[in-house]
Amino acid sequence: MKEETIFNAKPLPQIFFEQPTLELAKTLLGKLIVKETDDGITAGYIVETEAYIGPMDKAAHSYNNRRTPRTEVMFKESGMAYTYLMHTHCLVNVVSGGQGNPEAVLIRALEPVAGVEFMFQRRKADSPIQLTNGPGKLTKAMGITMKDYGHPLTEPSLFIAEGCQPKRISSGKRIGIDSSGEAKDYPWRFWITGNQFVSRHQKALKIFELPE
DNA sequence: TGTCGGATAAAT
DNA sequence: TTTATCCGACAA
Numbered sequence: 001m002k003e004e005t006i007f008n009a010k011p012l013p014q015i016f017f018e019q020p021t022l023e024l025a026k027t028l029l030g031k032l033i034v035k036e037t038d039d040g041i042t043a044g045y046i047v048e049t050e051a052y053i054g055p056m057d058k059a060a061h062s063y064n065n066r067r068t069p070r071t072e073v074m075f076k077e078s079g080m081a082y083t084y085l086m087h088t089h090c091l092v093n094v095v096s097g098g099q100g101n102p103e104a105v106l107i108r109a110l111e112p113v114a115g116v117e118f119m120f121q122r123r124k125a126d127s128p129i130q131l132t133n134g135p136g137k138l139t140k141a142m143g144i145t146m147k148d149y150g151h152p153l154t155e156p157s158l159f160i161a162e163g164c165q166p167k168r169i170s171s172g173k174r175i176g177i178d179s180s181g182e183a184k185d186y187p188w189r190f191w192i193t194g195n196q197f198v199s200r201h202q203k204a205l206k207i208f209e210l211p212e
Numbered sequence: 213t214g215t216c217g218g219a220t221a222a223a224t
Numbered sequence: 225t226t227t228a229t230c231c232g233a234c235a236a
Contacts, residue, residue, distance in 0.1 A: 050230070059230065061221090070220060085219045089231050106230055124233090136231045146219095176230055 009034055009043065009161035011154045017079035021096040021103040024078075025051040025190050026208070028094065028105060030166045032113065035142040036157040039118045042142045044110030044132055045163050047195045050174045051188040052093070054102035059180035062102030073150045074102035081151045081158060083144065089136030092144050094153060094160070108135045108175070108189075110142075111197040118143070134199045165212070168193035170204035 009032055017024065026049075034043040054062030054074060061084070062071045073082050074095055082093040082104050097103030110132040112119060119141035125131045132138040139145070144158065153160045174189045187205045191198045 052230070061230080066221095068221065084230085086229065086231050087219075088217050088233095091230065093230085104230095108230085134231070140232095174230070179228080180230090 011156070011159035011161060014077075014079055014154050016160070017094065017096060017153070018098065019096075021051045021053055021105060022188065024094065024096050025049045025105045025188065026169055028107070028160070029169055029190060029192050030163045032161040032163040033107065033110065033142070034156075034159055034161055035144055037118075037143045039121070039143070040115055042112075042115030042118050043161075044112045044114075044138070044142070046107055046109075046160075047111050048107075048109035048189070048191040048198045050106040050108055050190070052104050052106065053188075054097070054104075057186070058183040059174060059177040059186075060102070060104070062104075065102060067102075071102060074104055075100055076150070079153050081144075081148045081153055083139075083146050083149045085146065086136065090139045090145055091135045092139055092148070106135060107138065109133050109191070109197050109199045110138045111195065112141070115142075129196055133197050166192040166195075166210060169208040169210065171206045171208070172202045172204055175200060175202075 028046050052060035054060040062074045077099045078096045080095040082095050093104035093106045119131045123141050132141050170193045171187045172189050
């Protein structure tokens with residue numbers, strides 16, 4: 001698996017991104033995210049996501065269809081990268097919801113698969129677990145920056161590929177949005193049940209068993 | 213636990 | 225011009 005998997009990894013087609021945001025947030029789990037830079041390739045399985053459904057979600061930057069230079073890409077077609085800065089950190093989302101409907105899925109944690117040596121070069125960490133177990137950590141480890149804003153994830157040098165199918169998915173409240181009114185309790189955080197690379201442990205509100 | 217960093221956008 | 229944010233490093 002590893003290098004050969006990556007070498008052969010092909011971007012998923014556009015149609016993959018054209019599913020409802022909550023479905024996409026779940027089906028992204030276990031998929032491979034791949035980034036190519038001058039250093040080489042890094043890749044990891046997505047193990048944690050959060051859905052943001054702009055028009056009715058107070059926690060989303062695009063709440064109430066708020067349209068600014070920052071959120072502009074969320075109004076475009078599904079499958080683009082929405083990167084933004086949170087203090088000093090870059091975070092990456094997958095745009096969803098279709099053109100004119102500003103929704104997105106935040107990538108919150110990865111299980112490193114390839115290019116771990118490059119990740120350690122970019123980030124100080126004691127173990128591979130610490131390398132990509134948070135939304136700001138994984139972008140730094142993979143070299144994802146604001147230059148990736150608006151990049152279609154169906155094409156190199158930043159794309160999503162087939163990975164592995166999780167057996168169980170947990171859902172719970174999203175992280176870090178405590179001042180977003182009723183939206184703070186929406187169960188729109190998803191993670192692979194039991195995975196070591198998830199950013200923060202939390203009691204699951206619901207567990208989904210997936211077919212083989 | 214708490215502080216601070218320093219882009220973007222809302223609130224004042 | 226001030227405050228808040230989908231976070232993380234470090235101090236204590």
